[in-house]
Amino acid sequence: MRSLSLVLSLVLSASGLGFSTGHAAEAPRPNIIIILSDDMGFSDLGCYGGEIQTPNLDRLAANGLRFTQFYNTARCCPTRACLLTGVYPHQAGVGHMMEDRGYDGYRGDLNRQTVTIAEVLRTAGYRNYAVGKWHVTKATKPEGPKDNWPLQRGFDRFYGTITGAGSYFDPGTLTRDNTMISPFADPEYKPSVFYYTDAISDHAVRFIREHVATARTSPFFMYVAYTAAHWPLHALEEDIAKYRGRYDGGYEPIRRARFERLKQMGLISPNWELSPQVGDWDKVEHKEWEIRCMEVYAAQIDRMDRGIGRILEALRETGQWENTIVFYLQDNGACQEAIGRTGTWRRPVEPSLPPIALDAIRTDVRPSQNRRGVPTLSGPFIMPGPEDTYISYGINWANVSNTPFREYKHFVHEGGIATPLIVHWPAGLTRRGDLEHQPGHLIDLMATCVELAGAQYPTEFQGHKIIPMEGVSLVPLFKGQPIKRKEPIFFEHEGNRAVRDGKWKLVAKENQPWELYDMEADRTEMHDLSAQYPEVVARLAAAWDEWAKRANVLPLGAWRAETKDTFSTKTQFVLAPGAQLPRTEAPYVVGKGLKITAEIQAVGTSGVIVAQGGSAHGYALYIQDGKPCFAVRHKNQLKTVVGSQPLSQGPGVLSVTWSNDVVKILWNKAVLAEAKEIPPLTNMPQDGLQIGRDDNGLVGDYPEENAFSGKLGKVIIEVLP
Numbered sequence: 171m172r173s174l175s176l177v178l179s180l181v182l183s184a185s186g187l188g189f190s191t192g193h194a195a196e197a198p199r200p201n202i203i204i205i206l207s208d209d210m211g212f213s214d215l216g217c218y219g220g221e222i223q224t225p226n227l228d229r230l231a232a233n234g235l236r237f238t239q240f241y242n243t244a245r246c247c248p249t250r251a252c253l254l255t256g257v258y259p260h261q262a263g264v265g266h267m268m269e270d271r272g273y274d275g276y277r278g279d280l281n282r283q284t285v286t287i288a289e290v291l292r293t294a295g296y297r298n299y300a301v302g303k304w305h306v307t308k309a310t311k312p313e314g315p316k317d318n319w320p321l322q323r324g325f326d327r328f329y330g331t332i333t334g335a336g337s338y339f340d341p342g343t344l345t346r347d348n349t350m351i352s353p354f355a356d357p358e359y360k361p362s363v364f365y366y367t368d369a370i371s372d373h374a375v376r377f378i379r380e381h382v383a384t385a386r387t388s389p390f391f392m393y394v395a396y397t398a399a400h401w402p403l404h405a406l407e408e409d410i411a412k413y414r415g416r417y418d419g420g421y422e423p424i425r426r427a428r429f430e431r432l433k434q435m436g437l438i439s440p441n442w443e444l445s446p447q448v449g450d451w452d453k454v455e456h457k458e459w460e461i462r463c464m465e466v467y468a469a470q471i472d473r474m475d476r477g478i479g480r481i482l483e484a485l486r487e488t489g490q491w492e493n494t495i496v497f498y499l500q501d502n503g504a505c506q507e508a509i510g511r512t513g514t515w516r517r518p519v520e521p522s523l524p525p526i527a528l529d530a531i532r533t534d535v536r537p538s539q540n541r542r543g544v545p546t547l548s549g550p551f552i553m554p555g556p557e558d559t560y561i562s563y564g565i566n567w568a569n570v571s572n573t574p575f576r577e578y579k580h581f582v583h584e585g586g587i588a589t590p591l592i593v594h595w596p597a598g599l600t601r602r603g604d605l606e607h608q609p610g611h612l613i614d615l616m617a618t619c620v621e622l623a624g625a626q627y628p629t630e631f632q633g634h635k636i637i638p639m640e641g642v643s644l645v646p647l648f649k650g651q652p653i654k655r656k657e658p659i660f661f662e663h664e665g666n667r668a669v670r671d672g673k674w675k676l677v678a679k680e681n682q683p684w685e686l687y688d689m690e691a692d693r694t695e696m697h698d699l700s701a702q703y704p705e706v707v708a709r710l711a712a713a714w715d716e717w718a719k720r721a722n723v724l725p726l727g728a729w730r731a732e733t734k735d736t737f738s739t740k741t742q743f744v745l746a747p748g749a750q751l752p753r754t755e756a757p758y759v760v761g762k763g764l765k766i767t768a769e770i771q772a773v774g775t776s777g778v779i780v781a782q783g784g785s786a787h788g789y790a791l792y793i794q795d796g797k798p799c800f801a802v803r804h805k806n807q808l809k810t811v812v813g814s815q816p817l818s819q820g821p822g823v824l825s826v827t828w829s830n831d832v833v834k835i836l837w838n839k840a841v842l843a844e845a846k847e848i849p850p851l852t853n854m855p856q857d858g859l860q861i862g863r864d865d866n867g868l869v870g871d872y873p874e875e876n877a878f879s880g881k882l883g884k885v886i887i888e889v890l891p
């Protein structure tokens with residue numbers, strides 16, 4: 171059957187028709203929809219044990235197939251690169267995020283040694299549509315290169331965002347086809363309230379209808395990549411209201427209930443232990459806020475599910491329901507990143523920054539303000555949900571989302587890489603409501619689509635030699651037949667590494683020794699068997715090494731290498747509170763002096779005024795115990811200059827000059843500190859710059875993020891020769 175459809179597709183693509191008679195008239199090739207959601211845990215969906223209402227996905231599961239051991243790559247970009255190309259992310263050039271680290275596995279852009287599913291299916295007569303988050307290119311400027319945007323990688327239409335995360339009410343890099351647009355100046359789409367999840371659903375529906383109206387003789391492939399439920403916690407009030415009270419009991423009862431349902435549903439073995447609970451509800455200081463975080467998260471997923479319901483409805487209305495195969499999966503495990511979880515903002519907050527025109531194109535992932543000029547609000551005194559907030563639900567709820575597994579996004583323990591996979595296909599699936607326990611991985615989706623479409627995976631494409639696909643087709647499983655996987659499944663992200671082979675999983679965190687788990691007996695990874703089975707460890711470790719060599723993973727740690735990007739040549743930066751600059755747009759500080767001038771409207775007792783860099787290289791001006799401090803990191807060594815006394819009542823101007831190896835801190839021109847022998851940085855810091863907080867790696871000796879507790883005006887940074 172496979173060879174027959176292969177021959178057929180060759181004939182078809184040769185004739186350029188893309189639609190078939192004869193054999194295919196009896197069993198026409200299906201439309202294929204892959205729905206990917208973002209930063210969700212293994213047990214968030216109703217049909218995977220969750221309490222969040224997902225009736226549409228639950229119905230798909232009840233009439234389809236649910237995989238219990240499907241895997242992603244632990245992170246947004248690598249997952250998208252892997253899903254789209256059918257090879258491991260490093261082979262596609264996206265071993266980490268969207269920066270070029272100077273190694274082929276870490277280019278931050280899909281390479282041309284790979285083809286996307288859309289590129290392959292187009293050769294078999296499919297029309298291709300992409301909706302939602304793209305995030306497989308570093309080219310995110312409206313007028314920059316677009317050679318790795320969807321239309322240049324096999325898709326006929328695109329509506330979505332080129333970059334990763336962003337506001338749901340005003341997403342940066344919003345794009346239709348090849349043109350960046352403002353959601354508030356888009357003549358083609360004018361909802362009463364713009365909400366990105368709805369915009370994705372609406373455009374998926376629109377593309378289905380337009381396809382059927384204009385190109386119904388061709389099958390279609392559609393890739394729908396929701397950003398739900400990635401931070402920020404943005405949702406519509408009516409949806410949040412549905413979950414009011416649902417999480418009042420804290421973490422433990424929800425985890426416990428999910429664990430029990432997972433067992434009842436047969437999704438996990440009754441013999442596995444529940445991984446340890448991370449959060450202690452009794453110690454949560456801002457309980458109402460913490461509850462609200464999970465309510466908003468649930469609302470984001472609820473709204474996505476209803477959008478999926480509308481996509482399915484469009485299939486029914488257009489007669490495409492029976493022969494459309496729908497896949498649903500998640501790009502990585504629940505996200506523990508603490509974003510916007512500190513700060514002292516309190517409402518009401520009036521606009522205090524220059525407004526942004528409604529038709530202006532925005533490209534910011536983490537906006538510093540909304541269009542009206544209200545600074546972006548965060549911290550435990552601001553309830554998440556509205557468009558002027560930017561908050562994440564944090565590690566404790568992520569631990570709940572990932573029930574029963576441990577670890578999170580970034581890690582290749584099960585909590586980072588386990589995803590639901592729902593497959594639904596009325597015309598082609600003989601199993602209904604079944605569970606499939608075979609391990610599978612994103613790499614299998616290309617092989618599956620190639621078989622479904624009767625396409626031929628190329629050895630050469632547009633003059634480039636193409637890497638063979640890594641996965642196996644899942645199609646036999648749809649009919650209850652076995653699949654034959656020749657190789658183990660491999661993982662690497664940020665130095666975290668794993669290999670899954672049959673019942674064995676070998677896994678390690680960066681620079682840590684291997685751990686070995688028997689996944690049949692202990693999938694929650696509670697009992698490390700590496701000491702008992704050294705021969706299994708040796709065999710799998712050798713297999714991993716072999717894979718790492720051939721799959722562009724090496725050199726391990728290359729994701730930390732100096733980027734090949736060019737840096738800003740600007741010497742003056744005028745920045746608003748909440749502003750952030752990516753590394754390539756931040757002040758180029760190597761060998762330079764700096765002058766920082768910060769307008770302080772209300773003096774706080776703590777928090778970062780400006781930080782550029784992290785724990786290896788960087789500098790930060792911040793307040794601690796009311797005193798101004800200036801921290802410099804050089805090759806992991808920290809030097810901190812502390813002001814002699816707390817800042818007097820504001821408003822005032824705090825400034826630092828750092829030149830000729832001398833740091834001076836001044837408050838309204840009075841010198842509060844002077845220190846010598848602090849040479850300029852020798853390396854450009856990896857982290858970008860933020861005003862009012864320190865993201866990712868911390869420069870100074872202070873708590874994570876360390877949002878400024880007072881009120882800032884503008885901050886001016888001058889690069890001195």
Ligand SMILES: [Ca+2]
Nearest residue numbers: 208209246501
């Ligand atoms: Ca993600």
Ligand SMILES: [Ca+2]
Nearest residue numbers: 783857865867
């Ligand atoms: Ca930082």
